[in-house]
Amino acid sequence: MGLIHEEREEWKLALQNLVEAVNLDDGDVLTLCKVGRIAIKLKQLVLAKIAFDKCLQKNPNHWGAKDGYLQTLCLMEELDAAYGFAFKCYAEDRKYERAIRVLMEIRDKSI
Numbered sequence: 125m126g127l128i129h130e131e132r133e134e135w136k137l138a139l140q141n142l143v144e145a146v147n148l149d150d151g152d153v154l155t156l157c158k159v160g161r162i163a164i165k166l167k168q169l170v171l172a173k174i175a176f177d178k179c180l181q182k183n184p185n186h187w188g189a190k191d192g193y194l195q196t197l198c199l200m201e202e203l204d205a206a207y208g209f210a211f212k213c214y215a216e217d218r219k220y221e222r223a224i225r226v227l228m229e230i231r232d233k234s235i
Contacts, residue, residue: 130158135165146175153179153186160192164199172196187217194222203230 126141139162145155156179163172173196179189190213197206210226217223 126155126158130162135162138162139166139168139171150178151182153183153189156182157186157188157192160189160196164192164196169196169200173200191222194226198226203233206230 126138126145129135129138129141139159142155142159142162146152146159150156156175160172160175160179163169163175172192176189176193176196179186180193183189190209194206194209194213197209206226207230210223210230213220214223214227
């Protein structure tokens with residue numbers, strides 16, 4: 125049901141159903157990542173952070189979750205955490221654009 129609501133852009137219903145699915149099986153990294161993405165759309169940043177964090181605990185190499193987690197840290201203005209995570213991601217992939225932008229923006233703000 126969550127996927128149907130997502131397709132219809134019924135974000136609140138999609139999130140509700142996907143959270144229920146995660147409660148039944150919290151090992152599904154794709155669903156956890158979807159929860160995070162929809163939570164961002166609904167400005168539920170704490171939920172987004174939790175979802176991406178759980179996803180990364182299950183699969184530390186899930187780039188969708190890494191991207192969502194970094195985006196969430198920035199939206200929450202957790203700049204130290206965002207800088208550290210962006211640096212870690214950049215070390216893994218020097219072409220990762222969000223990490224490059226985050227590193228440059230935070231560095232420029234601190235100058």
